[in-house]
Amino acid sequence: MPGGALVFSLHHPITGWLLSDRADYHRTEPVSEEWDWDGQRVTATFYRRPLSSIFGPLRQAGFEIDVVDEPRPRAAADVAPELFEVLDTQPVFLFLRARRGA
Numbered sequence: 001m002p003g004g005a006l007v008f009s010l011h012h013p014i015t016g017w018l019l020s021d022r023a024d025y026h027r028t029e030p031v032s033e034e035w036d037w038d039g040q041r042v043t044a045t046f047y048r049r050p051l052s053s054i055f056g057p058l059r060q061a062g063f064e065i066d067v068v069d070e071p072r073p074r075a076a077a078d079v080a081p082e083l084f085e086v087l088d089t090q091p092v093f094l095f096l097r098a099r100r101g102a
Helices: 013-019 051-061 082-088
Strands: 005-011 027-035 040-050 063-069 092-100
Touching: 005 013, 005 040, 013 027, 013 040, 051 063, 051 092
Parallel strands: none
Antiparallel strands: 005 092, 027 040, 063 092
C-alpha cells in the first residue's frame, strides 16, 4: 500500500552469526538458542541472515528504510539481572521501520 509502513524486529545479524557455526556470515540458515521460560527450558529457532539479505529485499520491494534501532532495555524490577546485562550490552535485536512511497 502506498504511504504504508512496515515495522518489525528480528534477531541482530551478529547474534545469529554467533549462534551459528561461524563458517559463512553471508549464509541464511536456521539457528537455535535455549531460553528459560518461567522455569522451563525451551528451544527457539529462527533464521539468521546477513544485513544485505534484510535490507536488499525491502529496497527491491519499493520500501525506504527510515528507522534502524538496536534497542537497549530500561531497568525493570521483573527482569533478571543476568538477562538485563545481556540485553544492555550485546547486540540482540534489530528494529526496523520501512515506508512505501506515495
